[in-house]
Amino acid sequence: MTVDGERRVGETVRAAERRRVVRPPLAALLPEPGVVTALTWATACRTVGRGLFVTVSVIYFTSSVGMSAVEVGLGLTIASAAGLLGGLPAGRLSDLFGPRGVTVAFSAAGAVLTCGYVVVDGFAGFVLVAGLATFTEAAEQTARSALIGVAVPPDRRVKARAYLRAVTNVGWSVGGLGAAVALHYDTRPVYLTMIFGCSACYLAGAVLTLRVPAARTPSRTGDGPVRAVLRDRPYALLALLNGVLSVHGGLLTVSIPIWVVERTAAPTATVGVMLMLNTVAVTLLQVRFSRGTENVAGAARAQRRSGLVLLVSCLLFAASAGRSEWVAVAVLAAGALAHVVGELLQAAGSWGLSYELAPAYALGQYQGFYGMGYQLANILAPALLTAAVIGWGEAGWVLFGVVFALAGLAVPPVARAAARTVTVG
Missing domain, CATH: 1.20.1250.20 (MFS general substrate transporter like domains)
Known part of the structure; x- marks a missing residue:
């Protein structure tokens, strides 16, 4: 190869390296294409909805439904205890039937149960709906963790979880800003709109999860x-x-x-x-x-x-x-x-x-x-x-x-x- 040819090859290699290393600042904030991108959009929708609900829920139940703050606090504590029961069965179902379907099912169930809050008119109904909703939320989180575990290569799972946690924080913040509208107007129709909006976000997250390739955990004979x-x-x-x-x-x-x-x-x-x-x-x-x-x-x-x-x-x-x-x-x-x-x-x-x-x-x-x-x-x-x-x-x-x-x-x-x-x- 001539000197000029070697120089051109060297310049081509260096140019390729510059294109590979130098990325737009915004690109570093974007998810990796493929599975992580699909999980990102699903997580963003779900957490925006969660931010909406958490920000307005206590005020809605006290000012619109007429419950006391003590009743709301006690009901949420009971509901949290119900959440302890959701992880193990959801994990078992994920191992048997694949985590993507289980994630979608519990996410959709959460969307339906969130709508149930609009008919709550007292403590008993609140505990029932909140307990079921918290159970499905815990189950969905377990199934989603399993989905990341089987859909993302082992050496990239932690990075994917870290990125999705950052997305979760952004989603909560966006949802909180949206909920500020409801808190400003402080009327029942606006609160109900926020609740239905939260449900829609959960449902959108369930649909977007379907973009993640289906995968199953390997089976094993012997001890279950x-x-x-x-x-x-x-x-x-x-x-x-x-x-x-x-x-x-x-x-x-x-x-x-x-x-x-x-x-x-x-x-x-x-x-x-x-x-x-x-x-x-x-x-x-x-x-x-x-x-x-x-x-x-x-x-x-x-x-x-x-x-x-x-x-x-x-x-x-x-x-x-x-x-x-x-x-x-x-x-x-x-x-x-x-x-x-x-x-x-x-x-x-x-x-x-x-x-x-x-x-x-x-x-x-x-x-x-x-x-x-x-x-x-x-x-x-x-x-x-x-x-x-x-x-x-x-x-x-x-x-x-x-x-x-x-x-x-x-x-x-x-x-x-x-x-x-x-x-x-």
Whole structure:
């Protein structure tokens, strides 16, 4: 080859490399084509609907239906308990018949049940509809986790979950903005429109899920999946430890608002800023923080670090009491930053562990079982955090910080034990 020919080849290669490396800034925010794109649009529709409903629901039930705040709170607690029952059967159905169909079925059922809220006229009806809706939501989440597990290549599942969590945050925010319209007008027709809009979003999410290729978990003769997951003690312990770490979700939504108002000199608006910071950070950083957690060792390290960082956040929140206004704001902001880092690490680690330690023949069942720890945390967190943090003050923050740290430190040895017993097929 001549010198000119070699130069032209070199220039062609370098040009190709530049085209491959340099991407428009917006392209980095877009999902990978194929399965993840289909899941993205389905997730976006579903979470916009969820954001609509959660934002207006309590006001709708109290101001339009006429229920008391105590009745709504008690009903939601009972409904959350019903959600604990949804994961295991949905996981079993996903393993038997394929997770895509199960996801679509429960998502469509959720759309129908959401419409049931428009005929609720008292506590009994509210508990019935909310319990069934929460059951189907938990079942749909389990089936969707199994769908990601079988439709996305193993080395890309965690990244896909991270991306979809960022999409979830955006969807909730968009839904919350839409719900602000209903809260502004505060009339029953507008509230009903929001509820029907939420139902339509759920149904659209179900239809869009059909774009994901159908796939089945491999079958296995011998012991059934139910027996396998219930006797896998290391995996059960990991689900419990993840549940303990997941209690962090109640810090910003339950403890901090009361803490800021009652125990610090910081302005009340600080709470909103902290929540916004959390939402933006999760949206922009979840994918980055999920790197390296695709295997058991990396996922376990992430959860160990999560526990330690959450300890730091709790100590910072405790230190905000008794400070001057701007010092309190600065300390709370530092605590919020530490908290969101712990949250990002906890979530990334949970996906790696829940997938990599689940045998392929029972992937759905294991996802349902692992998710029960998170659901249990959602039920217990409000009461535990209120009693400890608000009742005991700084000592309560320290207590929860130590619990987070101990849970995180326990994850790696338990994960190693689980890895020694996991079977592939």
